[in-house]
Amino acid sequence: MAPTLGKRKRRYELADENNSSGESARDQSTNELQTLLRQHFEAAFEPLEEFQPKTHTAEITQADTSDSEAGSDWSGFSEDEKDGVEIIDHSSSHTLKADVSKEELKTFMTNKPPIPGNKPVASTARRNNEDLVDPEEASTDAANLKKDLALQRLLKESHLLDSQSSLSHSGQNRHKALDLRLQDMGSKSSIFTQQKMPLAQRKGIMAKVAEREGTRRRTAKENGIILEKAVRGKKKDEGKRQRGIGAPSVGKFHGGMLKLSKKDVAEIEGPKKASRGRR
Amino acid sequence: MSNPSPALVRFQTQKSLAHRLTLATLTGRPVHISQIRPSSPTDPGLAPHEISFLRLLEAVTNGSHIEISYTGTTLVYRPGLITGSSPGSGASGGVIRHELPAGCTRGVSYFLVPLCLLAPFSKAPINVLFTGSGVITSATPTGDMSADSVRTAILPLYAQFGISNNIELRILRRSNVGAGGKGGAGEVHLVFGHQVRLPKTVHIMNPGRVKKIRGVAYCTGVSASNNARMIEEARGILNSMTGDTYIFSDVSSAAYLPSKDKSNPNQKRKTGVGFGLSLVAESSTGSLYSADLASPPAGGVPPEDIGRQCAYQLLESVSLGGAVSLAAATTVLTLMAMGSEDVGRLQLGRDVLGSETLICLARDLKAFGASGWGVRDANTGQEGDVVVSVVGRGVGNVGRKIA
Structure with a gap:
């Protein structure tokens, strides 16, 4: 039996003799079964380590009533008690400190399906790490910035500054x-670009811009100055245009009429066969 | 159409009936399904949820033709065009109200998942409100996932096919499975507003590593402490696997149904009481694995058990490997088969591909005229993963366009 804590609690080990005979017989049979099973297992595989078949013993613990004796006989924890320490970990199921932000909650618990890999928008709230930096250094840094x-x-x-005014606009x-x-x-465009204007006027402006750019490039070329590469128009969206479901896949449908451009017609007709007369 | 009555595709038994009907609608081929529970002495023929699904198909299509034999054991379905919730075809105010009968034993996901498959090929946006005393939003003992998992584990996958705009799944009222495994009284609103001609060809080859786990613990009509207990237990298992685990809690009251008792009509009864857990693991490359479990209608299972089992179920789903879990593989493979005439590739776990559902799906697709799948061993990912190559039909929304 394992060493116990002093004599405070006495354990009496009682054999199973006084139990009913039927139960002990059943134990006997289970033990036999286990040994049989074990023999079979060992025959098929490796021999097992020695193990004690569970004996059905009842332990009755009785609190010692004689207190005076218990107080004097306390001899502290025994050395061997260490290996029997049971470890209970309550930390595993607790919420970790780095918890889910409000944005995450918003993206996950809304009606829309959460898109995987979609990071929630970072908070614009300032980080609270001012106490980490030396205040004096921080102030000079801020001033320099x-x-x-x-x-x-x-x-x-x-x-933009006027000659007579101060440094502020x-x-x-x-x-x-x-x-x-x-x-x-x-910002993609200036706030001064006019959104709406007559087409002719817009065309004029565009032509003027193009002309100015042209002359700038020409003079630069004549003078041997290398300029930045010219950007030619906007990049087209990759892939085909998504047309509406049920809409025709060629031409433009306008006013109840399907209009096909020459390009559309050419695409439908396919490449014209080269004349066969050539030898 | 050039061919007014193409040959019937013939099937037997009620197995994967909903998905076969969906495929029939998508491909435009009429189906003949016979031997639907022919030997059942009490409930032969189509079950209430199957009838309800046929009604739903009729609501979102135009020109569908359904014939059911007297006993309900034989069904002929000639699909029409998927019109969606366009006004004038059964939708009032742009919303189709679909009432599920009280005897429905399947969760609302039984209707949602096939409907979402039809939705991208619809003419108008799909906008369906599921109501009635048969709407179960939780997971069910019949094996349906919860509506939460549909939103968090199935619908995000559509984004990979270029279908991502204006999709919403609102769970207006929650409900668990009612008494006897039948009915609840939830309310779910699906808005699927992104229609495409053809879904993009996808190559989902890299499963990645699981980096975060999210979940929803829900309870209706019972104490909120059940949620906390489920979450505690599930976290206890999952925290050691990944640091980023968070399970949200949603508490709602149970719905009241008017009593059937005519002598006392004011007496109402609660229905759909219980709790459940839906977990989703997301990998670094956006693969999703989900698990679902809810308390059985008979009760008697502590929330700790539900939480633990659900966590283990999630771990099992992850351990099967592949870039798509079994629950979502049907959706992804069907969308790939309906894609453009191009080879799409998908990495799956060996056991996922070998599951009965997917084998059945492959045979069904073949019956509907899709080309076979190519299978080879994968180079990346878990040991034993396979890459399935699927050629799209390239038909997409064309059937709808001719009309």
């Missing part, structure tokens, strides 16, 4: 500066 930004802006927008120039900054940050 500010000055740097001011200098950059001055360089880029100095052409005003009126129309302020709008122009703002537009420049927006374009710097990645």
Whole structure:
């Protein structure tokens, strides 16, 4: 029997003799069965390690009532007790600290199917790591950054400054500066480009732009200056255009009439066969 | 059409009836299905959920023709055009209301998954509201996944086929399986607004590694602590596998149904009480593996058991390998077969491909005139994975276009 904690609790091991005879007989039979099974197993495979068939013993634990004796006989934990330590881990099922953000909750628990690999939009809230940096250094860094930004802006927008005014823009120039900054940050078009205008006027403007660009390139070429590569139009969307379901797959349907361009007709007809007269 | 009555495709028994009818609708071939539960003494012929599915098909198509024999053991279905929820064809206000009967034993996903397969090829957006006393949003003992899993594990896969816009699955009211495994009283609204001519050809070859696990624990009409207990147990198993595990909890009350008792019509009864768990594992390349389990209608299972079993089910699904789990493979392979005339490839676990459902699907597709699948061993992924090459039919939405 394993060593116990002092004599506080006495265990009496009682053999199974006083149990009913039927139960012991059943135990006997199970033991026999197990040995049989074991023999069969060992015959087929490797011999097993020695193991003790479970004996059906009842342990009755009795609390010792004589307290005076128990108090004096306490001799601390025995050395061998160490290997019998049971480890219970409650940490595994707990929520980890890095938990799901509100954005994640929004993307997962909405009505729309969550698209895999789609990262939720990063929060714009500032990170709270100011305490990690030296405050003095941080202040000088911030000041330097500010000055740097001011200098950059001055360089880029100095052409807008009036001769008489101060370093800050005003009126129309302020709008122009703002537009420049927006374009710097990645805006596709200027806020000054007019959205709607007559086609003829737009064409005129486009022609003028093209002409200006042409002359610039020509003079540069004549003077031996290498310019940036010309961008030719917009890139077309890859693949075929998705037409509406039920819409015709060729031509333009307008006003109840299907109009086929020459190109469409040529595509339908296929390549014309070359004249066979050539020898 | 050039051929007004193509030859009937003949099938027997009720096995994968819904999917066969879906394939018939997609390919435009009429089907003849015989021997539907012919030897059942009490319920021969079509079951309530199958009849309900036929009604749904009739609602979203135009010109379908359904003949059912007296005993219900034989069915002839001539598909029409998939019109979706266009006004004037049964949709009021652009929404088709589909009521499921109280005797329905299948979850709402039984209807949702085939309907989603039809939806990309529809003429108008599909907009169906499932109501009635037979809508079960949870997983069912009959093997249907929960509506949550449809949203989180099936619908995201459509994005790989270029079908991603305006898809919504709203679970308006939850319900577990009612007494005797029949009925619930949930409400689900499916909006599928992205129609394409042909789904893109896909090559899903890299399963990746599981990096995060998400899930929804739901309970209706029982204490919310059941959710917490399921989550606790599932996390206990899954946390050691991946750090990024989070299971959301959704608590709702059970629906009341009016009593059938005529003497006391005010007396209402609760239905669809229970709890369940839906888990989805997502890999680094966007593969999804799902698991679903809900409390049985008879009760008597502690939430810990549900949580544990569901977690193990998820691990099993991941262990089967492949880039697509068994639950979603039918959807993906059908979409590939309906794609453009090009070879798409899909990596699957060997046991997934060898499952009865997929073998049955391959035979059905062949019966409907699709070309056979090519199978070879995969180079990447788990040991024993196979790559299935599927040639699309290249028909897509053309049938709809001729009309």
